[in-house]
Every structure is written in C-alpha cells, then in structure tokens.
Amino acid sequence: MSTPVQAPAGPQPADSAGRRAIWLSVAALAMTFMLPLAGLVMAGFALMAGVRALPVLKDAGRSTGMAVGGIVVSSVALALSAMATALQLYLMDEYSAYQECMKGAGTVSSQGECFAQFREAAQRKLPADVLQLLGAVQP
Structure with missing residues (x-):
C-alpha cells in the first residue's frame, strides 16, 4: 500500500503569486x-x-513589483471595463435598433444608413464631448 501524496499546506508559493x-x-x-x-x-x-500576492511576496522577502504592476493594470482594466459596460447599458436600446436594422440591410449603402441612424440616436443621448472622445462624430 502506498502513501498518498499531499499538497503542501500553507500559503501559495511566492514565485507564482x-x-x-x-x-x-x-x-x-x-x-x-x-x-x-x-x-x-x-x-x-x-x-x-x-492584493493577495503582496503579503506573500513581502513575507518571502521578494520584490513586490509584479504584484503592484498587476494591481495597477487590473485597476486600469477595471475602470475601462466599468465605463464601457455602463456605456453599453446606457445605449442598449439604440444598439438593439442598430442590430435589427443590420439584419435587414442587404447592401453596403443600407448598412451605412443603419450606422448613420445609430450615430444620430447616440448623439441625441450623449453629450458632444463624449462623442468626440469616442470618435463617433467622425465618419
């Protein structure tokens, strides 16, 4: 009968954190x-x-640069994704109308008309400075 192999108990290895x-x-x-x-x-x-990697790295006497870099990049990603998700939810009705229009659009010119309608609807709902930031004003 063999002895089962057990994973080491304790915190995660500092190298991988x-x-x-x-x-x-x-x-x-x-x-x-x-x-x-x-x-x-x-x-x-x-x-x-x-955040969980910081104390593990500090306790092991290792550099916390990777963990701090991960925190910074994930904070940027969190802010960008929160803004993009909020914008998608805010323009949900306009985007649904755009998708319906695109289903019936058989030519490139009719697809362009669908986009023009979406852009006009978004312009009515969003302030002009937000649209310039997003680049939606330019064709």
Missing part, C-alpha cells in the same frame, strides 16, 4: 476590449490576486 497577478491583469485588460462585462469580472479577480 506575482506572476499570477500580472497575467490575470493582462488578460483582464484584453477581455475589456473584447467583452467589457467579462473584463469587469476578470479585472476584479486580477485585483484580488494582486
């Missing part, structure tokens, strides 16, 4: 640009991983 924080934060930033809501969730996990 900082790397985990930075990789999760980079993944959260990438997800923010693809799926803002998923980026929001992943940025929350990355932020927690970075």
